[in-house]
Amino acid sequence: MKTRSVTFFAVLLLAVLPTLVPAQGPEPAEWTLMFYMDCDNNLEAPQLEDLEEMMAVGSTAKVNLIALVDRNPKGESPEERGYTNRGVGGLKNWTTAKYLVIEKGKLREMADWGEVNMGDPANLKKFLDSTIAQFPAKRYGLIFGDHGAGWPGILSDESADGDSIDMTEMPVVLKDLSAKIGKLDLIGFDACLMGNFEVARTVAPFAKTMVASEELEPGNGWNYTPLMTKLAQNPEMDGFALGKTIVDTYRDYYFAPAERDHNGYITLSVIDLSKIDALANAISSLAVANQGVVQSGGRPAVIKVAQARARADEFGKSGEDSANNFDIVNFAENVRGQSPETAKAADAVIAAVKAAVVYKVMGPTHARANGLSIYFPPKKDILLGSGYDKNPFFNSFRWPQLLGQVFGLLSADSQPPKVEDVATTNNNIGKDDVVQVTAKVDADDVDEATFVLARNEKDRSIIIGAVPTSPDEKGILHETWDGSWFTIGDGKNSQICPITGFEELEESKDEYVVEVPAQIRYHGGKAWRDITLYFLLDFKDEDAQGKFVSAYEFVKGNPREIDLEVGDDIRPVYVAVDDNGNMSEIASADPADLLHIGEDNDLLIGNEDVPAGEYSVGFLVTDYAGNTTDKFVDVTLQ
Numbered sequence: 001m002k003t004r005s006v007t008f009f010a011v012l013l014l015a016v017l018p019t020l021v022p023a024q025g026p027e028p029a030e031w032t033l034m035f036y037m038d039c040d041n042n043l044e045a046p047q048l049e050d051l052e053e054m055m056a057v058g059s060t061a062k063v064n065l066i067a068l069v070d071r072n073p074k075g076e077s078p079e080e081r082g083y084t085n086r087g088v089g090g091l092k093n094w095t096t097a098k099y100l101v102i103e104k105g106k107l108r109e110m111a112d113w114g115e116v117n118m119g120d121p122a123n124l125k126k127f128l129d130s131t132i133a134q135f136p137a138k139r140y141g142l143i144f145g146d147h148g149a150g151w152p153g154i155l156s157d158e159s160a161d162g163d164s165i166d167m168t169e170m171p172v173v174l175k176d177l178s179a180k181i182g183k184l185d186l187i188g189f190d191a192c193l194m195g196n197f198e199v200a201r202t203v204a205p206f207a208k209t210m211v212a213s214e215e216l217e218p219g220n221g222w223n224y225t226p227l228m229t230k231l232a233q234n235p236e237m238d239g240f241a242l243g244k245t246i247v248d249t250y251r252d253y254y255f256a257p258a259e260r261d262h263n264g265y266i267t268l269s270v271i272d273l274s275k276i277d278a279l280a281n282a283i284s285s286l287a288v289a290n291q292g293v294v295q296s297g298g299r300p301a302v303i304k305v306a307q308a309r310a311r312a313d314e315f316g317k318s319g320e321d322s323a324n325n326f327d328i329v330n331f332a333e334n335v336r337g338q339s340p341e342t343a344k345a346a347d348a349v350i351a352a353v354k355a356a357v358v359y360k361v362m363g364p365t366h367a368r369a370n371g372l373s374i375y376f377p378p379k380k381d382i383l384l385g386s387g388y389d390k391n392p393f394f395n396s397f398r399w400p401q402l403l404g405q406v407f408g409l410l411s412a413d414s415q416p417p418k419v420e421d422v423a424t425t426n427n428n429i430g431k432d433d434v435v436q437v438t439a440k441v442d443a444d445d446v447d448e449a450t451f452v453l454a455r456n457e458k459d460r461s462i463i464i465g466a467v468p469t470s471p472d473e474k475g476i477l478h479e480t481w482d483g484s485w486f487t488i489g490d491g492k493n494s495q496i497c498p499i500t501g502f503e504e505l506e507e508s509k510d511e512y513v514v515e516v517p518a519q520i521r522y523h524g525g526k527a528w529r530d531i532t533l534y535f536l537l538d539f540k541d542e543d544a545q546g547k548f549v550s551a552y553e554f555v556k557g558n559p560r561e562i563d564l565e566v567g568d569d570i571r572p573v574y575v576a577v578d579d580n581g582n583m584s585e586i587a588s589a590d591p592a593d594l595l596h597i598g599e600d601n602d603l604l605i606g607n608e609d610v611p612a613g614e615y616s617v618g619f620l621v622t623d624y625a626g627n628t629t630d631k632f633v634d635v636t637l638q
Helices: 002-020 044-055 121-134 170-181 197-206 224-233 239-254 257-262 273-310 328-338 340-356 380-385 399-410
Strands: 029-039 063-071 097-103 106-112 137-145 154-157 163-165 186-190 209-212 267-272 314-318 321-327 357-362 373-375 435-440 448-456 460-469 476-481 484-489 494-496 501-504 511-521 529-538 545-555 558-562 569-572 574-578 583-586 604-609 613-622 628-637
Touching: 029 044, 029 121, 029 154, 044 063, 044 097, 044 106, 044 224, 063 121, 063 224, 097 121, 121 170, 137 239, 170 197, 186 197, 186 239, 197 209, 197 273, 197 373, 209 239, 224 239, 239 267, 239 357, 267 273, 267 340, 273 328, 273 340, 273 399, 321 328, 328 340, 328 373, 340 357, 380 399, 435 613, 435 628, 448 476, 448 628, 460 476, 460 484, 460 613, 476 613, 484 511, 484 529, 494 569, 494 604, 511 545
Parallel strands: 029 063, 029 137, 137 186, 186 209
Antiparallel strands: 063 097, 097 106, 154 163, 209 267, 267 357, 314 321, 321 373, 435 476, 448 460, 448 613, 460 574, 484 494, 484 604, 501 511, 511 529, 511 569, 529 545, 545 558, 545 604, 574 583, 613 628
């Protein structure tokens, strides 16, 4: 009996055993996309719109959309734009950092982390660790949304004095994540200027695919609703396919009729990070080849390297400010002729970039863009003061050594460019006259030359504007002036336009993007804020015609596109130089000189005669060492 009882109990135990085994965890999704969104700055409003675009689709059984969203306490005011105090996704306005699941039509709050510094890598690590523990998936993607600066870093947490995650902090967090899940299938930067070789070099050990823009991004950023729709329809796509989808939906948005005026500057690339080591080796070989040429060729060889930089496509430039990022392929193409060794190394760089950049889109302004930029400042002090040498990538390739050698030779050049006195065909200009303005320069060392118009007053000169020019084969700078200049207007009023940048869309197409320094006073506000206006200028007809493209504000070096709204006031900003050479910015306070944004939210650019009076015309010439010379001649406009 005892034996039978034991046997019976054993059979019974076996019968119920399956119900006693601990339940398995949820089956992994195909994708978990992790959005690290620092909205604690003047990009708060557009990033909330990004969330709403994602909510149009939301998470599915196969795709998890998880976000950490930190917001700013400022809220809306007539003096600010880009901030908001509205709720989103069923949640009331918050000013802390919320850990959220993005669902269809709503946001599900998992936790409120309080006020956090999104620029602290510890908070990025906490977000990643929390997400991979709660939302397992076969593939993981990490997408940053905020301001970007290229290799100096990503994010700008305003409540933490603009703190960011830089390229010394990023690899520490990603290395820890990689130890837990392997490489990210995709790392994306919905931010400006992150399509940069040094950034790719930093994240390459920890991710397979990178999506980023060489240039500034428009304020609306990525186009999330169609992106998430396509991912939901095909959740088995890999990181490269998802990257191409990001680029395609970005292109479709900005090339649609409603946004066509904004697409000139757009760039976005899909980068195979497994190819970055090979590209680093190719860049090192090119640097070594150029070092050899510079060492044996001296100053003429240095000038050729500097010319190669100047003639490459540049990204993140506004007025005198620049991120100093240049297209790698353009630079390689421009130095091919230095020597047979340089030509071979340059071809290897070009091939390596083409292998790494598997997909891209670019607007007409950057028709020559190839998907990855590299840092090349104009001076040694900028290089040393930037912190570039503090980053892990600094010693992993030979590019910095080339920069050091070039700067070493250029720094010895303290002689300003040789410019002869300016000559004009007429110093008294009548209504229908056209004056020829010329000056001879030492043309082999001209980095930049501009034709400058200034209005002379009793104790100062006001710079009306400057447009680029270049010496001919004989070293002659040559321009004409008929007593007119560019203007910006609102359809009723117009003001002389102080152009400071002039970039051709496509060679020989006679279309340019021009840059105008200005100030804006928001509707209902009192403060004037510095902005840069961009216009598309067409010279195909006898009279130049133009239209407004975009406006950017730069706050602590962070660019942000701003929308012009009905009731805003605009005024141009000029540079004044007094008799002692002191420079200052001036703008008119006369209400009659202001431009007003109307229902069409538009500004126009044109050409009009300037008032009669005393003017100076001439040239400002900068050489590759950064030395400048200006020469002017006075003229009277009748």
